[in-house]
Amino acid sequence: MLSTQKPAVTLVNLSFTWPDGTAVFRDLSATFPIGRTGLIGTNGTGKTTLLRVIAGELTGTDGSASVIGQVGYLPQHLTLDVGATVADLLGVAGRLAALRAIESGDASAAHFEALADDWDVEARSLAALDRIGLPAISLDRPVGALSGGEVVLTALTGLQLGGHEVVLLDEPTNNLDHVSRQLLYEAINAWKGSLIIVSHDVALLDLMDSTAELRDGTLSVFGGPYSAYQEYLAAEQAAAEQALRSAEQRLKTEQRQRIDAQTKLARRQRYARTDFENKRKPKMIMNNRKQEAQVSAGKLRGRLDASVEDAKQAVTEKEARVRRDATISITLPNPDVPAGRRLAELRDAHGHGIIIQGPERVALTGRNGIGKTQLVSTLVSPGPSSWRGFQAESFIERIGYLPQRLDHLDDDETLLTTVRAAAPGLTDGQLRAGLAKFLFRGDVVGRKVGDLSGGERFRIALATLLLADPPNQLLVLDEPTNNLDLHSVDELVNALGAYRGGLIVVSHDHHFLSRLGITTWITMDEAGLHYS
Template structure:
């Protein structure tokens, strides 16, 4: 057996049900082999839940998970651990505490035992942080002072230091700027052991050795990167479409033949009844012929019905091979923003002033940690922030903000979250609005804390876009982080129809170009610069 065929993770009849009874994974059996695997699937299919089951964060309701070696896990909501330190992200906090106690003169044997002869832990950790693009980040810095990208890169460094056999990464490129993404790509290119990556980052997925898709409760594993899998899928779907058309044509043929045969039978019965009534032949002969005709007609009808049923079954079978993906469908109300209406002002210490006016679309770019999120938060809270490199002032109180860290109320239900944004709406109106975001029926009563990252994002997006009265200015901080590719398409469509002001922070150049950005603002150590090209 070659190394690429050795199992790293084996799932045997795996099932998991949430405490509220909602099934997340049912009877899933699959194998992840040694190497790099990209795990894809639409939001809500259970990708994050599957990683948590493999990591041991969740216990299966039924079935088993078998892992070869130790497991390291980078969760999707890592940036919410604002109270943690960089040392904790690296997994060296206990060693570091013991080292500092010894260096301060504390000879307690417990410290030597905790250190485990890892005397260069601090120097080694700082060197690894520098290597991945985080020079000058102290080990005692709290996550709350880091950008989302810096947090992810620090945690990834911790996984490298731990040398786990199987590493699980849930949306690792979320919040990373372009340079940081390339550092991540390089790190994964030289990674030893096995990696399973949940991502919607096509560039990252194309670095994988295999692609696994979680869909409709089953896991399909393809021996190649994302683009190769999409080519394979396109060929497969084209064949399925052709097979469906052939099956539908056969069904129409069978139905037409049944109608023609039934017409002939009806004509024969009419002629036979006329002969019988005219008594052209002896009664006994007529009765025998009538009975024979009835038997023959019954057999023929049975054959015709069976042929039609078989053709219908073939259509159903081919139809199931065709993908019918559910996507969010959003129609935004008009926020009534005249072209001359000034909505916000961004400025810096060098005297640069940039105005957001009318239904203008603005992209704010810059490296991780430069202060983009802090600048946006000053705009939301209508207060300056000295030392961040910029200040902001809003001229409307109807501002919708989608933060990079979705700190939602985990104990609230989906319906309760939207009710807070639209208190005057009826329950029927709330349910109708949530249905556009794929939350239907009893799903709206699920706790936010039990949702996947993509589902949580859809809740936040619904709360943002369905606010009454509608927001005149939308501020989106890395909005595509947790969206599947289909939902990104729908978000672009919705924002394309939005007639208010829009400020977007994103490292996804393809997404920004599709939004029709009119004003580009680059933020760097020298302040704000307008009309900067995309890099």
């Protein structure tokens, strides 16, 4: 029996084009079913833009996107709003302020109206934070004082409290440590309502009921989790590759047969001319045979050309079924760092420390909120710096820093001018060629940073860092795999593998770290820095 249940989201001929004329997608028609759906696609395909249209933050240039009820949205760039408080993220700031005003003796009717009889709003909010693994966070604490993982978990808790029918999550596991990810997975499993989640986290995607892929401007929905979709896709692509090989072989056969036939026709024409010149038969008979041969040859050529064209069309159709996804391409220049050159030093309050020298590779790990970001960010400050007893000092000037929040970028600058600031000695042509490797091509380089999706923003930050001229002698990367699709992560791993400068990486992705040839592992906790 067919289900009569309405879908969570319905797209009808939905299109979106940026003001500069860049089309993100055209005529999308699809439905997101009730339940949990993972939305995947390579960087730059428009996943974030689609979520923003569904959430009502952007308006499609054509078509429509309808939702069955109230929609909640957790964006990628949530951590950039450093002035917001925990209460803001939870969506209870107004009611909390009204409650506190009433408790302080202000009996204004406006406060009672704002509170709406939600007298336990503070206790309920703190209990929800406790359930998600954040028991010690004040509702007045600013976002800027939270780790990226704490921000995400807090906002997710707010969406739970809001009771939205449809919730959109854009890369929710970015910056989450192992414990926090497990808490998020548990929350997703227990979620009441429908979810659409953009993510590159395979473990999270495998918790989904459905998988939707945005690719080449079309949206396809598969009834199963990511791993099942990958198995289906692998089988489909194997069949597509085989069909393409068969079509290509048929085209070669048809082309060879046409050449053979043309060779035979040319030979017959030579023989006919020889007979005509030697007058071996009466002229009338010779002319009739010549005309018959020309007609026959013309028909044969027509059939052969048609067969070749049919074979070419078949190849084109089969090629369209085979995936050729674009990925970033990274080649890092040699910064010429001698093996004994001192680059930086990290120390804890007990005097335990490490001096990073030459092309050393250091991984800094630890739970959310312990201070990893604060520690590595001090390396880009001039002279020695300290934070809660931890100390960091750099001994060089050319340090490339990729912050977790990506709040160092000027939203009003274009992509081209942003990269030019890091490589002032390069020509526009060289800068454009470098940006193309990060999938920013043509007029796109004139877009403003503030108009980019989270994934695009990350790519321009990475491009600015890795295209720097002169090249950086030390790279400090804070969660560098955030927002990168799996193919792009592979490219980053390969590029860092060939990099001959120093490297400090903060990451919760142990699979990624294990591929970088880490020479020193540092675990950070309340007691200090621990090395292995």
